[in-house]
Amino acid sequence: MITLAKKIKEERDKKEKGNRATESPKGSRISVRDKLLTKEVTELDENVPESCKVDFKDPNVLHEFTLTVTPGEGYWKEGIFIFHVMIPEEYNIKPPHVLCETKIWHPNISENGEVCLSLLREHTLDGSGWAPTRKLKDIVWGLNSLFTDLLNFDDPLNVEASELYFKNKESFRRRVEDYIRLYASPRR
Amino acid sequence: MIFNIYSRCQSKEEASGIVKMAAENSLEEQDVNMEENTPSKEQGVQKMFTLKKWNAVAMWSWDVECDTCAICRVQVMDACLRCQSDNKQEECVVIWGECNHSFHNCCMSLWVVQNNRCPLCQQEWVVQRIGR
Numbered sequence: 425m426i427t428l429a430k431k432i433k434e435e436r437d438k439k440e441k442g443n444r445a446t447e448s449p450k451g452s453r454i455s456v457r458d459k460l461l462t463k464e465v466t467e468l469d470e471n472v473p474e475s476c477k478v479d480f481k482d483p484n485v486l487h488e489f490t491l492t493v494t495p496g497e498g499y500w501k502e503g504i505f506i507f508h509v510m511i512p513e514e515y516n517i518k519p520p521h522v523l524c525e526t527k528i529w530h531p532n533i534s535e536n537g538e539v540c541l542s543l544l545r546e547h548t549l550d551g552s553g554w555a556p557t558r559k560l561k562d563i564v565w566g567l568n569s570l571f572t573d574l575l576n577f578d579d580p581l582n583v584e585a586s587e588l589y590f591k592n593k594e595s596f597r598r599r600v601e602d603y604i605r606l607y608a609s610p611r612r
Numbered sequence: 613m614i615f616n617i618y619s620r621c622q623s624k625e626e627a628s629g630i631v632k633m634a635a636e637n638s639l640e641e642q643d644v645n646m647e648e649n650t651p652s653k654e655q656g657v658q659k660m661f662t663l664k665k666w667n668a669v670a671m672w673s674w675d676v677e678c679d680t681c682a683i684c685r686v687q688v689m690d691a692c693l694r695c696q697s698d699n700k701q702e703e704c705v706v707i708w709g710e711c712n713h714s715f716h717n718c719c720m721s722l723w724v725v726q727n728n729r730c731p732l733c734q735q736e737w738v739v740q741r742i743g744r
Contacts, residue, residue, distance in 0.1 A: 456693050460685065516683065517722050547727065551734030556683040556723060 457515045461486040464560045471561045473568050487511040495571040499600045503608035507567055519544050519554035520563055527607040529600045531580040532570055540581035541566050682731050683719035692716035710738040717742055
């Protein structure tokens with residue numbers, strides 16, 4: 425009997441101590457994201473396509489990185505496109521935010537850099553949007569595919585770009601190349 | 613065959629008896645097959661096998677379709693990532709949907725606010741049961 429009472433008391437003390445240690449809910453929330461990211465970032469290095477490069481400015485900050493895509497084929501071939509990826513505290517319930525920092529002429533990326541990619545959408549009615557089962561590597565592959573397989577002229581964000589494509593493919597191509605020359609070429 | 617024998621037997625003696633019988637049966641069958649070439653030899657058959665020792669082996673596993681919570685990526689039978697860091701291991705329970713996918717209740721309650729679908733199969737999320 426005595427040992428049981430002692431054990432219960434010990435358990436209670438331990439619990440109280442634990443609660444005190446994590447008084448700020450915000451603090452523990454951050455650590456959940458970072459715990460998930462620690463695993464994902466290790467996997468990420470081995471799993472990016474050849475045309476992609478992931479850079480972390482600060483090795484201690486895993487929730488922010490840049491992705492450089494250099495497409496090897498398609499309209500945007502040889503251009504250097506930099507995406508800034510920010511992972512919110514609520515990850516992986518909420519999707520990462522992505523901004524294209526390189527000015528680009530693309531039906532699914534606005535000239536301000538907003539990216540239209542289904543898996544980045546927070547709320548969707550079908551299964552194409554964000555889900556906690558998705559990982560950073562899916563984002564990288566998705567952004568990379570915007571230059572090839574996922575390129576979509578029928579549901580454009582940059583309507584003007586899509587219209588130009590349907591009107592005159594040759595002038596669309598020229599415009600893309602102009603933008604690459606101006607904004608997406610290697611810096612000297 | 614052997615597994616069935618073991619699982620049905622209550623004691624070593626019973627098991628050894630059945631194995632002996634099985635051995636005799638198979639030898640008899642063999643004899644029938646070889647009848648044309650060799651005459652049956654009943655005396656030599658009796659002590660072909662003696663079972664001296666036997667061990668029962670059993671395996672178990674959780675009866676759930678997926679064992680890792682797709683949201684926090686921790687085994688559903690362990691506490692979720694959040695409860696681990698909040699030291700609330702005992703309160704962390706598992707939730708099953710009609711689709712038979714399971715998650716930590718706390719992980720799922722965060723997700724359904726965002727999108728009331730199973731993150732694994734995209735079906736409308738309907739709770740089947742909550743427990744451990």
